[in-house]
Amino acid sequence: MVRDLRTELTGRRFEKVTAEHPKIVRFPLPAVFCRSLTGRTVTGVERRGKFIICRLDSDDDLVTHLGMTGHLLVTQPTVPEAPHTHVRALLDDGRELRYDDARRFGRMLLGPREILESAHVLPRLGIEPLGEHFTPEAFATALKGTTRQLKAALLDQSRVAGLGNIYIDEACHLAGIRPTRRAHRLRRNERAALRDAIVAILTTAVDNRGSSVDTYRDVWNAQGKNQEVLRVYGRGGEPCLRCGRALKQTVVGGRTTVFCQECQR
DNA sequence: ACCTACCTGGCC
DNA sequence: GGCCAGGTAGGT
Numbered sequence: 001m002v003r004d005l006r007t008e009l010t011g012r013r014f015e016k017v018t019a020e021h022p023k024i025v026r027f028p029l030p031a032v033f034c035r036s037l038t039g040r041t042v043t044g045v046e047r048r049g050k051f052i053i054c055r056l057d058s059d060d061d062l063v064t065h066l067g068m069t070g071h072l073l074v075t076q077p078t079v080p081e082a083p084h085t086h087v088r089a090l091l092d093d094g095r096e097l098r099y100d101d102a103r104r105f106g107r108m109l110l111g112p113r114e115i116l117e118s119a120h121v122l123p124r125l126g127i128e129p130l131g132e133h134f135t136p137e138a139f140a141t142a143l144k145g146t147t148r149q150l151k152a153a154l155l156d157q158s159r160v161a162g163l164g165n166i167y168i169d170e171a172c173h174l175a176g177i178r179p180t181r182r183a184h185r186l187r188r189n190e191r192a193a194l195r196d197a198i199v200a201i202l203t204t205a206v207d208n209r210g211s212s213v214d215t216y217r218d219v220w221n222a223q224g225k226n227q228e229v230l231r232v233y234g235r236g237g238e239p240c241l242r243c244g245r246a247l248k249q250t251v252v253g254g255r256t257t258v259f260c261q262e263c264q265r
Numbered sequence: 266a267c268c269t270a271c272c273t274g275g276c277c
Numbered sequence: 278g279g280c281c282a283g284g285t286a287g288g289t
Contacts, residue, residue, distance in 0.1 A: 023271090050284080068283050069273080084273080103272045105284055123285085148266065157285085164283060214283065215274095233283095253269075256282085 001210070002052055004219045008074045009054060013041045013092040019108075024086040024101060027109045027121050032132065035059065036110055037089065049125045049161030061113050063122065067105030073098045074219045082116040102215075122264045125161040129198050134160075136188075139195045143183045150186070152253030163198065165255045166211055166233045171197040173242075177253050178264045204229070204262035232258040 017034040019025045025033045040056040052072065054062040064072060071082065075096055081088075082100035087108060089097040099108060109121055116122045121245075127138050142159040143150075152158055154168045174178045175197035177190055186194070210216050210224030213234060217223060227246065231241055236249025240260040249258050 065285085066283085067272095067285075101272095102274065103282090103284095105272070107285095147268090152266080155284090166283065212284080216283070254285090 001219060002045050002047040004076075005052065005054070005072065008219060009042040009091075009097070010044055011041065014038055014089045014097075015092055016090040017086045017088070021104065023104050024099065024107055025109075026107045027111060027116075033108075033110050037062065047162075048128070049127075049157055050164070051122065059112060060110055061116060063109040063116060065107050066097065067103065067107070069103045069215050070101040070106030071215075071217055071221070072100065072219055073100070073217070073221055077222070092204060124158050126157060126159040127161065129160055129162060130202055134195065134199070136192050136195055139191055140188075143186065143191065146183050148183055149179065149252050150177065150181045150183045151255070151257060153183035154179075155253050155255065158167045160198075162202075165257075166213065166230065167198070167201050167205060169233045169258055170231055171201045173259060173264060176199060176264050178208075179257050179259055182251070232260070234258070 014037050017037045019030040019034050020029055023162040028036070036058070040058050040060070042054050043057050044055040046055065050065055052064040056062060066072070071142060075098060077090070077096045081098065084102045085098050087099040091097060096131050109116055127142055130218065136147055142151055146153050151168050151172065169179065171194060175194040177186070177194055205211060205226045208224055208226035208229065209218060211226040211230065212223035213227045232247055235247050236258045237246055238265055239245065240247055241258060243262045245260060245262040247258050248261050249256065
């Protein structure tokens with residue numbers, strides 16, 4: 001999404017902005033948010049964990065988290081709006097940036113980077129799994145000092161940033177490690193395998209333009225195709241693609257979890 | 266470190 | 278009607 005937004009939005013100016021729900025537009029108040037965004041030009045688009053960051057010429061950042069069901073769409077204004085559209089921003093090329101989110105678990109924030117980071121508006125985030133610093137040593141540090149189950153530790157955004165329910169199950173299966181293991185008990189070689197699996201799973205998912213398991217859509221409202229290559233997520237009770245044994249479905253870290261009792265130890 | 270709440274929609 | 282869903286955030 002960030003790559004597509006970078007292409008679509010960099011150099012574009014926001015002409016007219018409307019926003020309602022203060023639950024979605026969390027900071028500042030929606031009226032101030034709209035006023036501050038109007039007339040601003042996007043200078044770049046970045047990502048940190050699951051946060052999408054649009055850099056503006058005002059030195060503010062427009063920060064978006066999609067939650068479970070959020071969509072950022074770049075569309076012609078003539079296209080009918082999704083039912084739960086909360087933010088609209090008319091662009092200087094005649095198109096519109098829209099945020100819709102049925103469950104309203106997502107949010108948008110606008111302000112100087114330091115303010116968003118300092119004032120507890122944005123949470124503390126851990127290491128970037130697709131960054132150059134995601135070494136076996138850094139991964140070991142991230143998993144050190146927690147007795148939690150491996151999956152619960154990986155869901156913790158302050159340890160590794162950006163992993164969620166789908167890709168954690170996928171990476172654990174690829175690495176042959178049970179998500180129920182205690183995070184600090186992994187052997188060095190297991191951690192190395194898991195680190196490589198995380199990078200591989202995420203890289204493939206991005207190449208495949210995301211997992212449209214349910215409502216995920218890209219900025220042009222198109223589905224990804226990574227859901228077609230998922231190994232375990234959503235396949236509880238079905239045969240493991242590696243060994244054929246029925247995949248086990250349980251709950252780990254409060255989330256539905258699927259793994260292979262044969263291939264994952 | 267764990268549990269529940271927050272929301273709507275889709276499925277059974 | 279009840280249950281489940283890509284994710285936090287806040288209380289205990």
